[in-house]
Ligand SMILES: [Ca+2]
């Protein structure tokens with residue numbers, strides 16, 4: 609676009625940076641719109657009526673009664689959700705919300721305090737009886753690694769799980785189980801928020817962090833017809849905010 613010769617260079621630069629900013633912001637918005645229909649969002653801008661028991665609100669449920677003798681493990685703080693594991697807990701803390709899609713995306717902001725922390729997005733269908741406790745697959749994010757794990761046709765398949773317990777897995781089954789998980793190395797700072805998206809598309813699951821696609825994997829269990837529950841599984845501590853769920857199909 610031609611500029612009159614009397615327009616100062618600084619004004620032209622400002623003008624161009626405004627356009628660039630606009631293009632950048634619009635493409636970010638387009639990306640989220642591409643995820644499909646927004647069916648759930650939670651920014652955690654609320655407080656509990658007490659600070660002794662879990663009270664996350666907005667129809668979230670937690671495992672603390674079962675796995676931590678009812679001790680508080682989920683805390684609304686300063687507009688985000690702090691998930692931790694009580695000293696008396698016998699299992700990772702599970703924070704759950706119902707939804708339904710075949711294909712779609714779950715997004716959230718995540719902050720880790722320590723390189724050993726991790727957040728497992730456990731996609732579940734409690735109606736699926738071929739697996740233990742409805743486990744379909746995991747997208748596990750830590751500051752150093754993303755793991756994409758098919759549980760439905762992997763370790764949570766009841767036949768394979770029983771055979772594993774009884775140590776009767778065949779060579780072929782053991783070899784096949786190794787194909788159900790894929791790790792992707794990356795490096796993310798602790799103590800700062802990261803934007804993550806986990807996307808399911810047919811038999812493929814992918815994970816994007818801060819706009820960078822970290823991992824993509826294909827496995828038959830990912831294509832399960834109805835994902836109806838998300839469990840956020842935390843073995844140590846994790847901060848979560850701005851949870852979004854989009855349905856594509
Ligand atoms: Ca918030």
Ligand SMILES: [Ca+2]
Pocket residue numbers: 655656659683684685
């Ligand atoms: Ca609180």
